[in-house]
Amino acid sequence: MSLSRILLMALGLLVAGNAARAAEPPIAPVAHVDLPRFMGRWYVIATIPTRFERNAYDPVETYTLQPDGNVYTEFHFRDGGFGEPLKAIHSTGFVKPGSGNAVWGVQVFWPIKAQYIVAYLKDDYSQTIVARDARDYTWIMARTPTVSAADYDALVARVVRMGYPAAKIRKAPQQSPAAAD
Structure with a gap:
């Protein structure tokens, strides 16, 4: 097989893959997020991680509502093990007007704002799923460092129904609530 034919086939597969991804419907956000109630500490239970959190242990996200x-x-998080020093990444979430507070643009580095969709939120605000239309990253989080096996399975099943590949979901190692202090 010639090099040009191989390149043509590779290009065709790339275009087909992008078309299939584009065929995925947008992820539906929850109808409304009570921002003050959503604020506080969320333990990452499982994720399809960004490159910064690929080896995160004790990952915890804490939200603080600003006056604006x-x-x-x-x-x-701890990078690579429970005994590693605690690291931190700071960012700002910009709530999209008219989204019921469920869609944000999160800025870690200016000027880029990454999509952040609250795609599931348990009625008592004890569990949430944050997703993206690109289906490249997702976060399953809870107010406690662990959830029951039944809850974990149900949350992962929700993520898979959103169009994420189950094989890419990584259960986040959590040691204890005090580990993030």
């Missing part, structure tokens, strides 16, 4: 309506975010 933006959300200050602190992501704390």
Whole structure:
């Protein structure tokens, strides 16, 4: 097989893959997020991680509502093991008007704002799923460092129904609530 034919086939597969991804419907956000109630500490239970959190242990996201309506975010984790020093990434969430507070643009580095969709939120605000239309990253989070096996399975099943590949979901190692302090 000639090099040009191989390149043509590769290009065709790339275009087909992008078309298939584009065929996915947008992820539906929850109808409304009570921002003050959503604020506080969320333990990452499972994720399809960004490159910064690929080896995160004890990952915790903490949200603080600012007077201007933006959300200050602190992501704390240990890179590579429970014994590693605590690291932090800070960002700002910009709530999209008219989204019921469920769609944000999160800015870690100016000027880029990454899509952030609250795609599931348990009625008592104890569990949430954050997703993206690109289906490249997702976060399953809870107010506690662990959830029951039944809850974990149900949350992962929700993520898969959103169009994410189950094989890419990584259960986040959590040691204890005090680990993030």
